[in-house]
Amino acid sequence: MIIEKDYYSLSEILKRWSIHEDDLIYLAENDEVRLSLRLCNLFMEFGTYEGDDEGALFRVAQSEGLYSGLVDLRADDVFHLFRSGEAYLQEFRLGANGYAALPDTHEGHYAVIGDLLMRRSVRDHFEVRKGFHSGEPKEPERTFISANGYREIRYCGQYFQFGPIQAEVVRVLHHATEVGQPWQNGKLILSQAGSRSLKMLDVFKSKPGWRDLIQSDGRGNYRLRAG
Numbered sequence: 001m002i003i004e005k006d007y008y009s010l011s012e013i014l015k016r017w018s019i020h021e022d023d024l025i026y027l028a029e030n031d032e033v034r035l036s037l038r039l040c041n042l043f044m045e046f047g048t049y050e051g052d053d054e055g056a057l058f059r060v061a062q063s064e065g066l067y068s069g070l071v072d073l074r075a076d077d078v079f080h081l082f083r084s085g086e087a088y089l090q091e092f093r094l095g096a097n098g099y100a101a102l103p104d105t106h107e108g109h110y111a112v113i114g115d116l117l118m119r120r121s122v123r124d125h126f127e128v129r130k131g132f133h134s135g136e137p138k139e140p141e142r143t144f145i146s147a148n149g150y151r152e153i154r155y156c157g158q159y160f161q162f163g164p165i166q167a168e169v170v171r172v173l174h175h176a177t178e179v180g181q182p183w184q185n186g187k188l189i190l191s192q193a194g195s196r197s198l199k200m201l202d203v204f205k206s207k208p209g210w211r212d213l214i215q216s217d218g219r220g221n222y223r224l225r226a227g
Contacts, residue, residue, distance in 0.1 A: 007117040029079045033126050034072040036117045041068050044100045071100050086112045128154045155213050168193040173224045182223035
């Protein structure tokens with residue numbers, strides 16, 4: 001049985017991707033993937049990063065309180081942690097542009113390499129963006145991988161980036177495929193997705209290769225070619 005978790009140990013990622021630890025370290029140090037730690041009941045300051053006129057980032061505090069959950073490491077901290085084997089970490093990334101930091105009076109959170117994790121969302125995003133997946137036997141021509149709420153899709157070696165309405169159309173069609181009813185009425189799907197246009201061509205005209213992913217029966221019905 002396969003358990004879908006919110007995060008995975010590095011050993012699980014290495015096994016899934018069939019790569020050496022040095023390659024994963026390289027990806028993390030160069031900010032290709034984010035690594036995380038799980039904290040428990042620590043008092044922290046939360047805020048966002050902003051930039052000055054010269055492009056330097058500074059912290060803008062917004063709140064503080066106890067925190068339990070995942071936080072992401074900065075790339076420079078990953079670099080030092082893997083070279084020393086341990087580190088006292090004071091500041092973490094949280095979300096797209098946020099941070100979580102321990103008080104300056106705190107010596108930092110002690111971490112070792114074995115504590116590091118990778119979020120499932122980070123794993124999926126990297127796989128769909130790079131077309132990088134497990135070394136287990138697969139049929140590449142049938143591979144369909146989604147990430148970021150179907151805004152990113154990799155299918156048959158092609159990488160698609162979609163807007164919210166386009167992503168919702170793909171999500172509905174993918175679900176329909178999974179339940180055994182792949183053909184769906186295009187106008188109905190577009191209406192439910194909040195599109196002003198009821199023509200699939202208009203909605204996907206900014207994506208020249210969309211027909212490689214979505215197939216029409218010529219009578220107003222559509223399905224994913226995947227599946």
